[in-house]
Amino acid sequence: MSIDEFIANEVKSNDVVLFMKGTPQFPQCGFSGQVVQILDHIGVGYKGLNVLESAELRNGIKDYSNWPTIPQLYVKGEFVGGCDIVREMFQAGELQQLFTEKGVVVAA
Helix, strand or coil: CCHHHHHHHHHHHCCEEEEECECCCCECCHHHHHHHHHHHHHCECCEEEEHHHCHHHHHHHHHHHCCCCCCEEEECCEEEECHHHHHHHHHHCHHHHHHHHCCCCECC
């Protein structure tokens, strides 16, 4: 399986996927940590994938999304954005709305 196939499979088979530095339990950069805090605050279930475990994954996700930075959030197969976009959407109430529109269950 190529890295593109792996990424596509993860994005398609999980409602919410966060490609990040570190893990949801132990983020290893401030930007990844902010997105984890937002997702945890909203109460949405998600899969975190640590790009620090594989240079192939770290470079592959940037090519896959055509987005130069990490973290990267995907909802129902759709690329949402990085930390700044996720934070702005959260503050405006748009992220919560996106989850609702896409049929993703939120606890909060």
